Amino acid sequence: MTPAHIRLRRACATAAAAGLLAAPTLTGPAHGAQQPARPAAAAAAAPSPGTDSDFPQLTPAVAARLDAALRRVMRETGVPGAIVGLWAPGKGSYVRTFGVADRASGAPMTTGLHVRIGSETKTFTVTALLRQVDRGTVRLDDPIGRYVEGVPNGDRITLRELAGMRSGLFNYSLDPDFVERLESAPEKPIAPRQLLDYSFKHPAQFAPGARFDYSNTNLILLGLVLEKVTGRPLHEVIQRDVIEPAGLRGTVFPTGAALPVPYAHGYTDQTPSGRTVDATDWNPSWAWAAGAMASDLDDLRSWAHTLATGALLKPATQAERLRTTPMGIPGDGYGLGIFDIQGWIGHNGSIPGYEVLPVYLPEARATMVVLLNTDNLHEGQEPSTLFGEAVTSIVTPTHVYPGHKPTAPRRG
Template identity: 45%
Template sequence: MPGAIVSIRTPESGTWTTTLGTGDLADGAPIRSTDHMRVGSITKTFTGTIILQLVEAGRLSLDDPVAAYRPDVPDGQHITIRQLLQMTSGLYNYTEDPEFNRALDEHPQAPWTPDELLAIAFAHPSYFPPGGGFHYSNTNTVLLGLIAEELTGQPLAELFRQRIFEPLGMSESSLATDSRLPRPHAHGYEFISNVDSLTAPVLEGKEAAWADWSAGNPKDVTNSDPSWAWAAGAAVSTVDDLLRWAPALATGALLSPEVQRERLTFVPASDQPGAPTYGLAIADFGGFLGHDGQLPGYNSFVGYNPQSRATVVVLVNLNQSPDGKAPADELTKLIFSKVFPAPSS
């Protein structure tokens, strides 16, 4: 990976933050702890919080059918708001569409509208009947973003600012509305194209990122337009802001205890032993509550453990390693194994 920012905070030891590698392979400039990064699907935790605030205010119910707000959703009369949040709707994930991924590779700066994204999703059959399983789908969160805008009459970026970022003092966070990143920022890189990432192949013969960049690989995708991710993945943040967000998300600082209990109702996200479980736009990684995120050029993790009150934030300016793995997730696993090992049985 070109560079990474890692931060760990515990009540006993305070905050430890380090930077590794470079934020710009063109000049070798070191990555900085103040750099802005795209945080991908961590955005879902923001969108989910807005929806849950609206639930708390009585503007909608978790058991409302999505058809009440978007009549065009296939089988929408049987899909609930809760199922959108919990990834149990069965709706096709538009980012799994091969033609869509080809378009992202060929025209990375092309803007997308939410309705264009939904049209791709709705052209495919659902994975299963509503509530019949778990399948991670960005389509769910795009729908939630549109519902939030419909109910409030405000753009989602403004809702994030007013309802989350300003109350928590997250002054360096935003929902991207174009391809520009705030300064300072780390350049984002990718080895694997969007089309190839559908199968996450193992690529042989890769050397260090610096040597590969000199030969045109990894590719600088910093200015790719993130509108295709929107409510599901277009947020920008910094390590300091995410250190604020992690405990607020996990403890429900912006929600009532009743609604936070709903958020922390988890379902299995996989049948693999030790796999994360998923709540209402939040995941449980072995006691650390948070989310990871990935989109071209960037990979991220944020988590908070309510029992130990420990926070882990990892930001990497590479979305996938040459072997197809998510580098921030791999660093997080290493941190968990070395710093927060599971107690022996």
């Protein structure tokens, strides 16, 4: 297996609308070089007057169009199971499940199932960091070397550059020895310091701040910063400082391989032979602060809104978070553990066996959440991207996610 086969993919997402949403509610299974930073699409919590009128009422007719589009994506991608939710105040909601949660038993996907959320974890880690910024414990422009020894360019790389993917540090999940270690024993844990060893044997890729380059190494370091300044293990930091204040009940930062019950089985082709296998019991410790968490539909809906609107942060800190650096595609930008893609704010996640896409569109105060139990690419594209594109092409044609046709790198 080549290094590119083990990945926490570059795509990202987060967003969900809070509060009760107006009828009609449609639920149930369906059959069958550094560039200048720019502000995010909006101050997330303050949509432009009148723009939400462009979002359609989620009538049965619109639901039928969404059903047809999503069934088509299911057929084309071969995704075993999917959960899709869409909510907008005053416009209604759309919630559907497709396919199976377990290929062996044929059990259907249902809305209460847990999945691994991959890089969506980054939004929790960076939020925990920013809460420490608000408390004055750390500063975004502190060098990482103040907290963690032995980091290449550690006296120059700032916490801001780590959170914004502009450190230049090599992505450990692209290291061949790491890949060999993971493929040989995916159920065994890997310690954070071991992950850094895989990265630090490589030279820095570029000067700190010079450009955007997505690297899971950045988040491992931020996790260690949080442990150092709080004196608590990271899973406790995330639980007490983010999950509980956000009011989430189905979200966990695991300390082992077990998923919360009930859960969907996850399927991946990230194997030496390329054959798809059940990866449900693979230990996510290799992703740690970059991608180890698990959640469900309701929590991702709530978290997406909390994340995009900055409910847990001071307004000035949220404004810093939403200042984005171009990722190389017009209309896309990456902030501090968050993205803005065609106006949709959040972060997606992909880890062997699972993908999620929770995003929030401030203009319409709309939330979209996609959960899948596979990360297998379809013609080089993330399946969650294709689901998001199918939905937004219908409901927000002026804000189609992702609005381009990139080839997803099979990388960390």
